[in-house]
Amino acid sequence: MEIITIESKAFKEIIDQIGILSNYIQSTQANKERNEDNEWVDNYEVCTFLKISERTLQRLRTNGEISFSRIRGRNYYKLSEIRRMLDDKLIRSKKEYLDDLINHHSQTRKQKGKKEK
Structure with missing residues (x-):
C-alpha cells in the first residue's frame, strides 16, 4: 500500500469540491423529481403499474x-x-410500484422522442 501526503490546504480544497459536487447531485435529483411530478400518465399505466383496478380509479375520480x-x-x-x-x-x-410507473413512463417517452427524430 502506498501512502500519499498532501498539504492541509489542498485537502480542504478537495473536501470543498466534493461538497459542491454533492450539493449539485442533490439539487439535480430534486429537479428531476419535480419534473417527473409534472408528467401525465393514462389509466392503463396507472392501473397496470400500481396494480389497481380501473373501477378503483373510476371511484376515485367520481368521488x-x-x-x-x-x-x-x-x-x-x-x-x-x-x-x-x-x-x-x-x-x-x-x-x-410508483417507481416502476415513473421508469416505464420515462423510457416510453424517450422511445417516442427517438422515433419522432
Missing part, C-alpha cells in the same frame, strides 16, 4: 379524490396526484 384531465375520451393523471394518493393512502399500493 373527486383525484384530479384528472380527459383528452379525446382518455383520462390522464399527473404523477404528483398519483404520489399524493399513495401518501394519503387513498389506494393500497407500494412506493416501488
Whole structure:
C-alpha cells in the first residue's frame, strides 16, 4: 500500500469540491423529481403499474379524490396526484410500484422522442 501526503490546504480544497459536487447531485435529483411530478400518465399505466383496478380509479375520480384531465375520451393523471394518493393512502399500493410507473413512463417517452427524430 502506498501512502500519499498532501498539504492541509489542498485537502480542504478537495473536501470543498466534493461538497459542491454533492450539493449539485442533490439539487439535480430534486429537479428531476419535480419534473417527473409534472408528467401525465393514462389509466392503463396507472392501473397496470400500481396494480389497481380501473373501477378503483373510476371511484376515485367520481368521488373527486383525484384530479384528472380527459383528452379525446382518455383520462390522464399527473404523477404528483398519483404520489399524493399513495401518501394519503387513498389506494393500497407500494412506493416501488410508483417507481416502476415513473421508469416505464420515462423510457416510453424517450422511445417516442427517438422515433419522432
